[in-house]
Amino acid sequence: MAPRIDLSSPPPGSNNPNIDHPASIHRPMFCPEWPTTSSSGYKISEHMVNEPFPERKSFKIIMLGAGAAGIDFLHHARLAFKDDPDVEFVVFEKNQDVGGTWLENRYPGCACDVPSASYQFPWYPNPDWTMYYSPSKEIWEYFRRIVDKEGLMKYIKLRTTVAHAAWQETKSKWVLHLVERNDKDEVVKKWDEECDVFLSGAGILNAWKWPDIPGLHSFKGRIFHTARYEEGFDLKGKRVAVIGSGSSGVQTVAAIYNDVSRLFTWVRTPTWITAGFGQNEEQKATWRAHPEKYRKYRKMIEDELNGRFRFVLRNSKESDEAKLFAFNEMRSKLGDNTRLKSKIIPQTFNVGCRRPTPGNGYLEALVGPKTTCYTEDIGGITPHGFLTADGTEVEVDVIICATGFDTTFRPRFPIIGLDGKNLADRWADRAESYISLSVPQVPNYFMYSGPYSPLAQGSILPLLTLFSNHFIQIIKKMRKEHIRRLSPKESAMRDFVEHASLYLQRTAWADDCSSWFKQGKKDGNLIIWPGSRLAFFDLIKEPKYEDYEIEYWSKNRWGYLGNGFSTVEFNGCDISHYLNCELFPKELFLQEAESDDSALEISGDISKASGELESLGLLPDTPGYQVASGAN
Ligand SMILES: Cc1cc2nc3c(=O)[nH]c(=O)nc-3n(C[C@H](O)[C@H](O)[C@H](O)COP(=O)(O)OP(=O)(O)OC[C@H]3O[C@@H](n4cnc5c(N)ncnc54)[C@H](O)[C@@H]3O)c2cc1C
Numbered sequence: 001m002a003p004r005i006d007l008s009s010p011p012p013g014s015n016n017p018n019i020d021h022p023a024s025i026h027r028p029m030f031c032p033e034w035p036t037t038s039s040s041g042y043k044i045s046e047h048m049v050n051e052p053f054p055e056r057k058s059f060k061i062i063m064l065g066a067g068a069a070g071i072d073f074l075h076h077a078r079l080a081f082k083d084d085p086d087v088e089f090v091v092f093e094k095n096q097d098v099g100g101t102w103l104e105n106r107y108p109g110c111a112c113d114v115p116s117a118s119y120q121f122p123w124y125p126n127p128d129w130t131m132y133y134s135p136s137k138e139i140w141e142y143f144r145r146i147v148d149k150e151g152l153m154k155y156i157k158l159r160t161t162v163a164h165a166a167w168q169e170t171k172s173k174w175v176l177h178l179v180e181r182n183d184k185d186e187v188v189k190k191w192d193e194e195c196d197v198f199l200s201g202a203g204i205l206n207a208w209k210w211p212d213i214p215g216l217h218s219f220k221g222r223i224f225h226t227a228r229y230e231e232g233f234d235l236k237g238k239r240v241a242v243i244g245s246g247s248s249g250v251q252t253v254a255a256i257y258n259d260v261s262r263l264f265t266w267v268r269t270p271t272w273i274t275a276g277f278g279q280n281e282e283q284k285a286t287w288r289a290h291p292e293k294y295r296k297y298r299k300m301i302e303d304e305l306n307g308r309f310r311f312v313l314r315n316s317k318e319s320d321e322a323k324l325f326a327f328n329e330m331r332s333k334l335g336d337n338t339r340l341k342s343k344i345i346p347q348t349f350n351v352g353c354r355r356p357t358p359g360n361g362y363l364e365a366l367v368g369p370k371t372t373c374y375t376e377d378i379g380g381i382t383p384h385g386f387l388t389a390d391g392t393e394v395e396v397d398v399i400i401c402a403t404g405f406d407t408t409f410r411p412r413f414p415i416i417g418l419d420g421k422n423l424a425d426r427w428a429d430r431a432e433s434y435i436s437l438s439v440p441q442v443p444n445y446f447m448y449s450g451p452y453s454p455l456a457q458g459s460i461l462p463l464l465t466l467f468s469n470h471f472i473q474i475i476k477k478m479r480k481e482h483i484r485r486l487s488p489k490e491s492a493m494r495d496f497v498e499h500a501s502l503y504l505q506r507t508a509w510a511d512d513c514s515s516w517f518k519q520g521k522k523d524g525n526l527i528i529w530p531g532s533r534l535a536f537f538d539l540i541k542e543p544k545y546e547d548y549e550i551e552y553w554s555k556n557r558w559g560y561l562g563n564g565f566s567t568v569e570f571n572g573c574d575i576s577h578y579l580n581c582e583l584f585p586k587e588l589f590l591q592e593a594e595s596d597d598s599a600l601e602i603s604g605d606i607s608k609a610s611g612e613l614e615s616l617g618l619l620p621d622t623p624g625y626q627v628a629s630g631a632n
Contacts, residue, residue, distance in 0.1 A: 016033055019033060024565070026570065027570060028046075028048065028564070028565040030046055041555070042554070042555055042556045042559070044559075044562065044563070045559060045562050045563075046562060046563045047560075047562040047563065048562055048563060048565045048566055048567045048569075048570070049480070049560065049562060049565065049566040050567040050568070051562070051567060052084075052086060052479050052480075052482070053553040053554075053560070055553070056196075057086045058086045058088065059086055059087045059088070059196050059197075059475075059479060060087075060088045060194065060195040060196055060197075061077070061087065061088070061089040061090075061195060061196065061197045061198075061475065062089075062091075062092065062162075062193065062195040062197075062198055063090070063198075063199040063200075063201055064092055064162045064198070064199065064200050064201055064202055065092075065093060065100060065200070065201035066091050066095075066098040066099070066147075066158070067099060067100020067101060067102075067143075067201060067203050067206075068100060068101070068102075068121075068143060068201075068460070068464055069100075069201030069203070069448035069464050070091045070156070070201045071098065071143055071147060072121060072464040072465055072467075072468050073089075073091070073468045073471075074089070074091060074150070074152045075121075075123065075146070075150060075152070075468075076468040076469065077468070077472060078150070078152075078155075080476070081472075087479070089155060090155055090157060091157070092157050092160045092161070092162050092178060093156055093157065093159075093160065094159065094160065094162075094181075095158065095159070096158055096159055096183065097158065098144060098147050098153075098156060098158075099140040099144060100203050100206060101203060101205060101206060102136050102137075102139040102140035102143060104208075104227050104228070105226060105227050105229075105248070106136055106137065106229050106230075106231035107226040107251070107252055107402070108235065108259075109251035109252050109253075109256070110136040110226070110248070110251055110252075111131065111133040111134060111135045111136060111139075111251060112133050112134060112139060112459075113133065113355070113357045114305060114458055114459045115132055115301050116129035116131065116132065116134040116139075117294075117297060117298045118298065118302055118305060118458060118459040118461075119134070119459045120459075121146075121464075121465060122461070123465065124142075124146055125291070125295070127288045127291075128284060128288070133358060137231070157180075159181050159182070159183075160178050160179065160180045160181075161179045161181070161413075162176055162178060162413060163177045163178065163413050164177035164413055164414050164416075165177070165198060165413070165414070166414070166415075166416035167418055167442070167443055167444075168194075169418060172196070172484045173195065173196060174197075175192055175193075176192065176193050176194070176198070177192055178190070178191055196444060196478075197444045197471075197475055198444060198446075199445075199446050199447075199448070199471060200411075200447045200448065200450075201448045202411070202412075204409065204449050204455065204516075205405045205407070205516070207406040208225050208226075208227035208228065208405050208406075209225075209403070209404075209405065209406055210401060210403070211243060211244070211401050211403040213378060213381055214381070215380045215381040215382055216401075217381075218381060218382065219381050219383060219384075219385075220383045221385075221396065221397050221398055221399065222397070222398045223398070223400075223401070224399070224400050224401065225401045225403070226248040226400060227405070229400070235256050235259045235260050235398060236260075237259075237261045238259075238261060238396075238397040239260070239261055239264075239395065239397045239398070240256060240260045240263055240396060240397065240398045240399075240400065241263075241264040241265070241385070241386055241394075241396045241398070241399045241400070242256070242264070243265075243399065243400070243402065243403060244266075244401060244402030244404065245265070245266065245267050245268070245271060246271075246402065246403075246516075247355065248404070249265070249402035250271075250273065250357050250359045251357070252400055252402050253265055253362055253365050254359065254360060254361035254362040254364075254365055257361065257364075257365035257370065260370065262370055262371075262372070262396075263365065263368070263370050264371075264372050264386070264394060264396060265371065265372075265373055265374070266373070266374045266375070266377075266378055267343055267366070268374075268375065268376070268377060269513070270343065270344050270345060270346035270347065270349075271344060271346065271354065271513075272323075272326045272346055272351045272352075272353070272354070272356070273329070273330055273333075273344075273359035273362055273363055274322075274329075274351065274357070274358060283297070302458070302462075305458040305459070306457075306458065306532070306533060306534055308352075308457065309457055309531075309532040309533065309534075311351060311352055312350075312352040312456075312507050312508045312509065313506055313507060314350065314506055314507065314508060319351065319352070319508065322350075322351040322352070326351050327345065330344070330345055330363060331345070333363035333364055334363055334367055335367055337366075337367045340366060340367065340375070343375040346513065348512045349511030349512050350511055352456075352507075352508040352509070353508045353509060353511040353512075353513035354513055354516075354517075355456050374389070376388075376389035377389055379392075381399065384396075386399070404516060407516040407517075407520060408431065408519050409427060409431035409450065409451045409527065410424045410427045411424050411427075415445070417439070417441040417443070417445075418441045418442070418443055418485075418487065419441040421441070426439075427451075429525075430527070431450075431451035431527055432451065432493060432497055432527075433450045433451045433493065434492055434493040434496060435496055435539065435540070436449070436451060436452040436529065436536075437450060437470065437488075437540070438450075439488070439493075440487055440490040440492075440493050440549075441487060442487055443485035443486060444485050444486065444487070445487070446467075446471045448467045449463070449464075449467075451527040452500060452527050452528065452529055453528075453536070454528070454533040454536045455517070455528065455529075456509060456529070457529075457532070457533040462537075463536075463537075466541075467540070470540045470541075470542070473542060474543050480560065481552070481557075481560045482552055482553040482554060482560040483550055483552055484552055484553045485550075485551045486545075486548045486549065487548065488547050488548055488549070489548065489549055492547035492548075500527075500529075501526075503530035504526050504530050507530075509526055509528055510526055
């Protein structure tokens, strides 16, 4: 006979009748009776999905450099982490002000080499650029304005150099050694600071160096490197020598020609000088009043620049067209100067081998009556001038070295990874990275414009925004999934480097010219993005976590699932958000909506839906169910 069932009260089910039964009101309930630890020692943590690892709630991001990259990061980080007060970020900048490249480079003619409509952040368009290729100071003012308007200075510590960084595995932290200097360049403070993620915005074009010319420092007149030019230094009526015919040399020569009394310069290697665009002043008022019209214009410029990757490919029709155009331009501007034409017009490499500089006024200055342009090496520098290749001394008042930067990508201070090795040593022969972003064995470290980023094409600024978004996605995942550290797999980097090395052989970047993509050499390591800029943008839209080695705070990767609830169940969010979707079949839904407006309202209105549940007696007293209005 079946046992008698007592139907006078609810059965106990699996509940223990002898203990209190708390409800999940402001937070999920916890019952001490539940098992929490597995036989292997794995313990369930009582947090909800979306809450950080309880023992490491606070999270610090240190970024090196307050140039464009640091500013872009701060703009995005402020928005991305506004609801996560435990995330702290700070930027250390060695200079006395923000702006990086555009604070440091103030030589005559220094300007961006892509139109200003493109050389600006996509999220902060400026319709008021004074020039089509705006000058350095104006670009710096643009960055400074953003910092001031957005109140970013409170996150930036100026005059502070990151001198050493080492990953500490026992703490799962980076330990950075910092050195602060005063305005006399004296060290005033040294200290260590820890962080969970270390971002590098060190830039690639800021380790300037003097050229290796005998007697350089014996010169008694004024001598400048373009990256340390004394802003406003007057060259009127002076005899000036400009050494270097890269981008900064081209800009300097074109800009100073009218002022100087005599100009001496050197073109030792051929170079393609491309034409620049022009500027229409009247458009600005329209753009100011109609931001969408300005967006349309910016897109037009960007489309044109993005299309240029095609001419970088060897044997493409586009490369022939670009070459023909540049050839005709150069030939006509150099007039009947056969010596210069034969020296400067490249025979063995295509347009694009170097990053193109709009050389408006450069060729005209080279053949101008005030100019002497040498095509042999400089013989040396003397106290009063320089020596030509045949040893003749020429007196000058000023020497400007437009001789570029250390472009090896090697960090200028020790960065010690998980393997105890210094990144600069690992990169002594060749800088290698995982798709420009990160490096195996260097956990929680990410680079803006690292080796292999698409620096040869278009404006770098939109790229910086993509880097910020990429890194912020990774950091958010680290927070949510309780990731202790992550770094790319060696195999993922090796495969990428193999692909890149093979691919780059089809590009003009591998041609027979010296460029900063090859550390200023003809045969240096080519470490530039193997493909179009748009292909790179596509790739880094989101991280490929399958390429990463990931370690979690818990010994079980699913530890972050915690008590099985999501924070959305307790923070007042729409907990049936997945119903706010487009309805199909559309025709049917539209017919219904026309006859019954309320159907539309309910689908998008959670409070109304909750009200209806309440009228059915399901809210708010249903045990275990609570529309949350705050945390415990
Ligand atoms: C003359 C010139 C013209 C250019 N023109 C163009 C152009 O037309 N288009 C284009 O896309 N790009 C151009 N570039 C490249 C330019 O560098 C980038 O566009 C952009 O400014 C890079 O920004 P960044 O923040 O990455 O680096 P940077 O501007 O170089 O800033 C890096 C910052 O990091 C700081 N820093 C470095 N090391 C440390 C340390 N150890 N501790 C603390 N702080 C440190 C530096 O002081 C600097 O402020 C040009 C570069 C130069 C030099």
